[in-house]
Ligand SMILES: Nc1ncnc2c1ncn2[C@@H]1O[C@H](COP(=O)(O)OP(=O)(O)OP(=O)(O)O)[C@@H](O)[C@H]1O
């Protein structure tokens with residue numbers, strides 16, 4: 001069985017963060033491990049409070065895993081502060097995982113800031129260069145590049161700018177743009193539109209976390225980057241289509257199993 005690690009924040013409501021990541025890994029037949037960077041008191045409506053985890057135990061969590069267990073792929077989600085960004089970057093530089101998918105989480109669906117402003121410069125300088133793929137939504141890509149992203153042309157420019165900042169490849173998500181949620185994948189050489197159809201629902205809590213974890217799972221399972229993204233897009237679309245109306249705000253998506261019984265028995 002392949003093994004994936006998520007370095008991210010905990011969402012008590014279970015829809016995003018570490019909880020969404022591990023559900024997604026399991027649904028792909030991948031063994032999930034976690035390094036918790038922050039604890040959020042969160043539900044479908046709000047992030048009530050956030051407690052950052054001490055950097056010393058973040059370093060220890062990462063070392064405890066890498067010094068004992070082979071990690072096929074890493075996903076990085078909420079980091080919260082500049083100190084945590086630097087800690088995670090230092091540890092990943094030391095252990096240099098083969099695959100690192102960076103979801104540059106900044107603001108929750110409910111509008112709460114999950115990354116402080118001082119952290120953005122560190123994230124650009126230290127983590128982007130370690131990323132196999134970075135998966136920003138439009139507002140995140142605007143913060144990272146300083147560009148305003150409205151038109152298709154802007155999508156291309158932002159992807160180029162993010163690779164110039166050091167990321168190996170970019171998936172710029174169109175969920176926040178007008179019209180259909182088409183995402184632009186730039187592999188460093190070619191552009192590919194990963195098309196979707198907008199599903200009319202408010203239950204989109206954790207969509208970004210689920211998409212990046214599905215890509216991480218597919219990469220751990222040996223698919224190419226492009227195939228991993230295409231399969232993950234199908235997965236998140238089905239997950240949103242079958243999402244749950246739990247709570248009064250943005251409900252969670254459905255982490256159904258993405259592999260057949262036969263594939264499952266082969267992977268065990
Ligand atoms: N209503 C929708 N219908 C279909 N696909 C969607 C919808 N909203 C988002 N998506 C797709 O879901 C994926 C996740 O994108 P999104 O832009 O929502 O991430 P995000 O803003 O990072 O999410 P999060 O709230 O977890 O931070 C993308 O592939 C996007 O195109």
Ligand SMILES: Cc1ncc(CO)c(N)n1
Pocket residue numbers: 008009010011016017018040042077078105107108109114206208209
């Ligand atoms: C802990 C956590 N990570 C990521 C997100 C994505 O918005 C969230 N809401 N909460």
